[in-house]
Every structure is written in C-alpha cells, then in structure tokens.
Amino acid sequence: MDLPVVDLAPFLQAAAGDAAAAPAEAEEALRALCATVSASLRDTGALLVKDPRCTAADNDRFLDVVERYFARSDDSKRLQERPHLHYQVGVTPEGVEVPRSLVDKEMQDTIKSMPEEFQPATPKGPDPKWRYMWRVGPRPSNTRFKELNAEPVIPDGLPEWKETMDSWGSKMISAIEVVAEMAAIGFGLSKDAFTSLMKEGPHLLAPTGSNLMRHGFEGTVFAGFHYDLNFLTIHGRSRFPGLNIWLSNGKKMEVKVPVGCLLIQSGKQLEWLTGGECLAGMHEVVVTKRTLEAIELAKEQNRSLWRISSTLFSHIASDATLKPLGHFAEAPNAHSYPPICAGEYVEQELSAINLKGKVAL
Ligand SMILES: O=C(O)CCC(=O)C(=O)O
Numbered sequence: 001m002d003l004p005v006v007d008l009a010p011f012l013q014a015a016a017g018d019a020a021a022a023p024a025e026a027e028e029a030l031r032a033l034c035a036t037v038s039a040s041l042r043d044t045g046a047l048l049v050k051d052p053r054c055t056a057a058d059n060d061r062f063l064d065v066v067e068r069y070f071a072r073s074d075d076s077k078r079l080q081e082r083p084h085l086h087y088q089v090g091v092t093p094e095g096v097e098v099p100r101s102l103v104d105k106e107m108q109d110t111i112k113s114m115p116e117e118f119q120p121a122t123p124k125g126p127d128p129k130w131r132y133m134w135r136v137g138p139r140p141s142n143t144r145f146k147e148l149n150a151e152p153v154i155p156d157g158l159p160e161w162k163e164t165m166d167s168w169g170s171k172m173i174s175a176i177e178v179v180a181e182m183a184a185i186g187f188g189l190s191k192d193a194f195t196s197l198m199k200e201g202p203h204l205l206a207p208t209g210s211n212l213m214r215h216g217f218e219g220t221v222f223a224g225f226h227y228d229l230n231f232l233t234i235h236g237r238s239r240f241p242g243l244n245i246w247l248s249n250g251k252k253m254e255v256k257v258p259v260g261c262l263l264i265q266s267g268k269q270l271e272w273l274t275g276g277e278c279l280a281g282m283h284e285v286v287v288t289k290r291t292l293e294a295i296e297l298a299k300e301q302n303r304s305l306w307r308i309s310s311t312l313f314s315h316i317a318s319d320a321t322l323k324p325l326g327h328f329a330e331a332p333n334a335h336s337y338p339p340i341c342a343g344e345y346v347e348q349e350l351s352a353i354n355l356k357g358k359v360a361l
Helices: 009-014 022-042 058-070 073-078 105-114 161-186 268-273 287-301 326-330 342-352
Strands: 005-007 046-048 091-093 130-135 208-211 222-228 232-235 243-246 252-256 262-266 284-287 306-308 311-314
Touching: 005 022, 009 022, 009 161, 022 161, 022 287, 046 161, 058 130, 058 161, 058 208, 058 306, 073 091, 091 311, 161 232, 161 262, 161 311, 208 222, 268 342
Parallel strands: 005 046
Antiparallel strands: 046 262, 091 130, 208 306, 222 284, 232 262, 232 311, 243 252, 243 284
C-alpha cells in the first residue's frame, strides 16, 4: 500500500487568499484534500506531504550541522545532557531510552499475535541511538510542567547551530500546523480544533544520531518498536534508510520518503483527541541491507557515518487537557481516553521509557 502524497500548496494559497480556481470549485477541491489527510491518518496512521516552504536544501543544512555535532566525542556531547529535565532538552546518550516494546506486556502480546513477516525486530536492551532535543517555538510563561518546557541547550563551538535548528524546526512546525488544520477539517471539527491546543506546546526538533561505525551491522535495532507519545511527528530525509512503519492494518512498510516530501505519523496525543479513531503509528529503526549499501556509498564518498533523522515531535500544550474532541467523544473506544493533562500524560510515558526519574546531576 502506498501512502498518499498531499501537496500543501493549494491549502496554503487559499489561506493566503489567492486560490486560483473559482471559489466553489476551489473550496470543494480543498475539502477533498482535507478528507485525504484525515482518512490517511485514520486508515494508515501516516501520510506524505509536500510543503513548498521546506526545501531539500534546508533539510541538508540541518543534517550537515547535526552530523558535525554527533561527530564529537561522547564526553563532549554529554555536556549537553540534562537528565533532571527528563532529557526533554539537550542530548540523550545511547543506552538510555528504553523502547516501549521492551517494557510493555500488552505490546509484547500484540507483537506475538502478528504474522511473522510483519513482526518487528526484537531489541535486546535500551536503544543504541543518541538524540538531541531542541525546543522550538514560544514557551508558556506559566506552566505546571517546567521540566517539559525548559530553555533549549545550545552546544558551544557550532555558531550556525541555533539559527539552523530554529529555522528548520519552525518550518517543520509550520507544515505540521497546516496538516493539523486540514485533518481537523477532514474530521468535521473546527479548523483550529487541534492547532488551538498546540499553542505554546513543547514542540521538539529531535534528530536521532546513530553511530554506524560502531553499530552499523545488519539487524542492529537503533530504535525498538514504539509509538510516539506526542501529537503528530514529522520526518524529513535521513541520509541512511532504516525506518520501518506499521500501517493501521498491521502491515509493516519500509519508509522511502520521496525527495522533497515529508513523512507524518500520528502520535498518541492524536489518538487521545480522536477517542482512538486515529491510532498512534508504530515504528522502529533497524540496520537493513539498504542501510549497509548506503554505508558503503558514504564511505566511498568520504561522508559522515552518523545516521541522522530529521524528526520533529509536535505536542499539545502541557497544561491543556487531552480528551476526545467533538463527535469523537461518542467514538466506540472513547471511554479508554479519559481527560488528562497533556503534561501529566507525557510524564507518565517518559517514566515508562526511562527518560524521567533519573537522579539530578
Ligand atoms: O531515526 C529515525 O528515522 C526515526 C526515529 C524514531 O523512531 C523516533 O524519533 O521516534
């Protein structure tokens, strides 16, 4: 099954007030586009989009600077480690984050019930990937969840870091906001049903950094089978393949993001807001034969052997309430999604995957 590719340009043009077609036709076409977005999130948990504001050159500039950061020694990267802030800013070293499938009995039972060809790889312990969490967008002046809304950590010696991260991060957020508006319209909710809850959310540009020199062997599980705890995740390009996603029909799919496209996956907060109608997308990152081919090519071309992902987690604001919205309150499984403060929910999830609860440095 191929994921639909939705070009966001017509929606952006209409929002800017210069829709080319006659208003009625244009409106109908936009509604159909919105329906494609919501249907894809509901039926597959994923979607490809094209946003003219997020160019391949921007993505490359971001990958270049993050590759330079991860090339540093482990000790120098650990200067940016903030366990007392639940790793929600700065670096998370390899061997810290525990994949949900390692600790969640229900998930393990689901995996056992899957046809063998679609079963995920079995992680042996915590993920051997690093990650950098870079806070994007305005923070709330007053919040019950200070650790989730901390100031970004700026590594020294990389003068281009802040501008590059802010620029790519805000472009990805802009793309997500459009997708969130289109999904809301497609679901029959008000256009701002999701975006109003995302205001001042703890959005994180969160590239993973996986050391292919140390761990580049077929079958290495960089990120064990898991869902994302946030609202919507957006991925730009990685220079090395390895990301597998599961569609809502249970089928596993190797991700090949076409040039100029971005991959969107639904997270647990969207699942909550839709009363379980849009399930969070499951995924894993594993070294495959295609990753090995890309490693060989990178060696020939003398390029970095760090696999960087262009991941951004968009969030519902920490102090906002997660609960099924509008007609989703009547969804058959709505009772499984009782009202909870988004920050409280995130803290529970962070505890489960070993990111919250460490002793302060
Ligand atoms: O490394 C990737 O491509 C995706 C990473 C991932 O699964 C995640 O950030 O949750």
